[in-house]
């Protein structure tokens with residue numbers, strides 16, 4: 001990632017600006033989200049109901065978390081401000097008119113093959129992706145914008161209440177020599 005700070009600013013502040021504009025002019029707004037909201041997923045294939053497995057401070061975090069915040073903003077504006085939002089989680093898309101230095105795998109391999117350069121397979125090459133041809137993506141986005149379907153939840157307040165929380169404090173114990181002093185029974 002070339003510019004992590006600009007990446008997260010664009011995804012957060014940029015989305016706030018656009019959602020504010022949509023509210024002002026009464027527009028329906030499409031949030032072009034990403035499969036990256038699932039991080040390195042533990043569930044395959046990934047349904048919309050899956051919350052993901054994202055490293056919040058990893059090298060991709062500004063993009064992944066920025067997009068997650070963008071989705072949160074969209075649904076918050078929908079619930080609180082009645083903005084009509086549609087969120088599409090776009091997977092790896094390819095097709096004509098990709099920029100030669102886009103950097104994604106399909107255009108990289110095509111450019112490398114055309115220039116007789118070595119194909120750059122990152123890592124062990126065992127990773128997989130689902131690729132979507134650009135016209136299929138456009139068809140899907142048009143259908144989404146034309147539909148009345150929205151994922152805005154209307155359930156009870158406890159709908160995403162975490163089932164378990166318990167911190168592993170080994171790192172703080174080792175590096176900070178910190179551990180909690182008070183047990184429940186003393187309070």
Ligand SMILES: O=c1ccn([C@@H]2O[C@H](COP(=O)(O)OP(=O)(O)O[C@H]3OC[C@@H](O)[C@H](O)[C@H]3O)[C@@H](O)[C@H]2O)c(=O)[nH]1
Pocket residue numbers: 033034035036090091092093103104105106108109120121122123127128129
């Ligand atoms: O030259 C390359 C480029 C990429 N790769 C590999 O190919 C795989 C795909 O990587 P890409 O850079 O094309 O993109 P990704 O699939 O990770 O994400 C991209 O498409 C999906 C969208 O949701 C994301 O927003 C977008 O960044 C990765 O495992 C990557 O390591 C190579 O082996 N060589």
